[in-house]
Amino acid sequence: MSKTVQEALSWSISELEVLELENSNSKIIDTPKLDAEILLADTLDKNRTWLKTWPEKTLSPTELDIFKGLIMRRKAGEPVAYLVGKQDFWTFTLKVTPATLIPRPETEHLVEFALSKIPADEVYQIFDLGTGSGAIALALASERPQAKVTGLDISEQALSVAEDNRQQLKISNVSFQRGHWLRDWSGKIDMIVSNPPYIDANDEHLKGLTFEPIGALVAGDNGLADIVEITEQAQQHLKPSGWLIFEHGFEQGRAVRDIMQQHRFKDVVTLADYAGLERVTVGIKAPK
Missing domain, CATH: 1.10.8.10 (Ubiquitin-associated (UBA) domain)
Structure with missing residues (x-):
């Protein structure tokens, strides 16, 4: 009929x-x-x-x-x-597949803060760890054409999606590479941004996320293991006064602040989203 x-x-x-x-x-x-x-x-x-x-x-x-x-x-x-097969984020529409997390509006808070700290007219090296569809990396690169942005992800399928998005948007100052955080990287970086896995394996919120890639969602140590590892690596790879910026669960603000402060980051603060929930924590690598 x-x-x-x-x-x-x-x-x-x-x-x-x-x-x-x-x-x-x-x-x-x-x-x-x-x-x-x-x-x-x-x-x-x-x-x-x-x-x-x-x-x-x-x-x-x-x-x-x-x-x-x-x-x-x-x-x-x-x-x-x-x-x-697509999702709006920032000022563009991105390809998404079950190999990547779906970009969410809350992540734009991370982008907004990062942009406020990135010089508009300097070559500024930024790493997006766990880039997925490339949402954060592409947003930053599109707004700061003088910056050099690198998106790392362990998933080849996710990297393929990110590269498709880069080509579709014709953004030339971003590249995507395979890597488990910064384990195999050498060199100094001006800014590290990340929306890493931060959900505990026993968290009830996972019930509503069964279609998204579990590896991009779940971390050990009550969801904090990857945040700890990235923070440790950031101490090695960030330039003095370089920025480390995390998106995390709305109940993890205090824990993430503690982790960053324990690793000698200064000016550590947590930013709330439009719902008033703690969503993004930032800090600066202290000069030696």
């Missing part, structure tokens, strides 16, 4: 709302209307404004089958970004 755009949206929203009710103790889908519109627009290769302009247009049988399949996958909990 054929459906118009409006009928397809009404059906899909009701499907996703039912899931919301069935899972009232763990609300999986809190934006059923938005999700449905994004998935239908992607199916039809249109934008959401087109959907509102042409609600009476009829979907072809193939289009309807594709859309229903996407809704069922969304209903099973698969993130919209993976279903459409």
